[in-house]
Amino acid sequence: MLLIEAFFRFGSIGILFAIGVLILRDGRHIPALRVALPLIVSMTCLFLSTGSENLRVNGAWAIPLRLFDMLNFIFVWWFGLALFNDDFKLGWREWGVTLVFAALVTPMRLSYLGFDIPWAGRLDKVGFIATLILMGHLAYCAVVSRREDLVESRRKLRFGFAIAIATVVTTSIVTERVAYAIGADPFVSLFFTYILVFAMGVWAVLWLTRLNPEALALQLAPVQTTTPTIDPRDLGTHQRLVEIMTEQKQYTEHGLTIGSLSNKVGIPQHQLRDLINHSMGYRNFSSFLNHYRLKDVESALANPSNSRTPILTLAINAGFSSLAPFNRAFKSHFNMTPTEYRQQCTTSSSALEEPVAKADQN
Numbered sequence: 001m002l003l004i005e006a007f008f009r010f011g012s013i014g015i016l017f018a019i020g021v022l023i024l025r026d027g028r029h030i031p032a033l034r035v036a037l038p039l040i041v042s043m044t045c046l047f048l049s050t051g052s053e054n055l056r057v058n059g060a061w062a063i064p065l066r067l068f069d070m071l072n073f074i075f076v077w078w079f080g081l082a083l084f085n086d087d088f089k090l091g092w093r094e095w096g097v098t099l100v101f102a103a104l105v106t107p108m109r110l111s112y113l114g115f116d117i118p119w120a121g122r123l124d125k126v127g128f129i130a131t132l133i134l135m136g137h138l139a140y141c142a143v144v145s146r147r148e149d150l151v152e153s154r155r156k157l158r159f160g161f162a163i164a165i166a167t168v169v170t171t172s173i174v175t176e177r178v179a180y181a182i183g184a185d186p187f188v189s190l191f192f193t194y195i196l197v198f199a200m201g202v203w204a205v206l207w208l209t210r211l212n213p214e215a216l217a218l219q220l221a222p223v224q225t226t227t228p229t230i231d232p233r234d235l236g237t238h239q240r241l242v243e244i245m246t247e248q249k250q251y252t253e254h255g256l257t258i259g260s261l262s263n264k265v266g267i268p269q270h271q272l273r274d275l276i277n278h279s280m281g282y283r284n285f286s287s288f289l290n291h292y293r294l295k296d297v298e299s300a301l302a303n304p305s306n307s308r309t310p311i312l313t314l315a316i317n318a319g320f321s322s323l324a325p326f327n328r329a330f331k332s333h334f335n336m337t338p339t340e341y342r343q344q345c346t347t348s349s350s351a352l353e354e355p356v357a358k359a360d361q362n
Helices: 002-027 031-049 059-069 071-082 092-112 120-148 152-182 186-208 232-246 257-266 271-280 283-301 309-318 325-335 338-361
Strands: none
Touching: 002 059, 002 257, 031 071, 031 120, 059 092, 071 120, 092 120, 152 271, 152 283, 232 257, 232 271, 232 325, 257 271, 283 309, 283 338, 309 325, 309 338, 325 338
8 A cells, every 4th residue: 555655646746846847848938837836836745745654754844845735725726717817917816815715724734733723623614615615716717717718629628627626626625524524544535636636647747748838728818919810701700790899889788798799790609709719819708808998998098078087987888897807907908007098198198289389379
């Protein structure tokens, strides 16, 4: 049994190391793969500090390893969010959730390590619930983002991959809890984790050695390609789509889905996805809509007649559902806030009007 444990445990460590090297060598330009690096480190810490006493790191060296590996679920969450969102960046929400999660699970982890933490058991239950919530949120994001994904290969692959991760992690923590509850050897759940990570790691190495970012579409891409290639057979459909978006301004419709837009254009959903993705260069439906909505707001902010109109009103009129997603999209595209952009337009307008006023006086 010890030999089997050593095979899967150290085999997993070797595979995780190989994945990290491959990411640093070939995938460091891919944001989602960079987010995977702390997950790889935390999983390695888990394998180094758990299992049979003869095979694991013991003593004081185990403390930092075990404190870091308790964030495994957070890093899985980060990685999943990065897979589902081309524009994902670690922000205050992600760091805030991380701090809260760490505060919930640290007391129990210290208790496992021999420290006397009287109230650790109470927080442990809350931490367990928080873990399930994180994995549930991950699965929810997989379902929601899949509807807007325009890259067909990514829609098929990352959905199953995300659900697999959530299932593995959830099953792992549930079996561990059950083992403790019935007095069984908790190593059973760890051994289960070793085998699953080993299998997934082999798959990841095989994928990375023929690195195909398009398959998961992990890399960030421009909102629109500079030289989109339109199939001659799609020219009529493309012109109809552009007319619907620019002249009829369908992007201002709140809750517009790719299904309802495909009905307006008069083509099946899969054909519209392919047209927007391959012929127009967009990777998800939100980016496609935001392109038109941001142009609308940009024009409105630059118009002096709208100088007293609240920015929220302009955003809502352009089709944005609320201020927060609008502000994120605007700042990501223009590298400044809407308020700063309006002030810039006002300053430029004043600078142009001043020479004219002086000329009139003369």
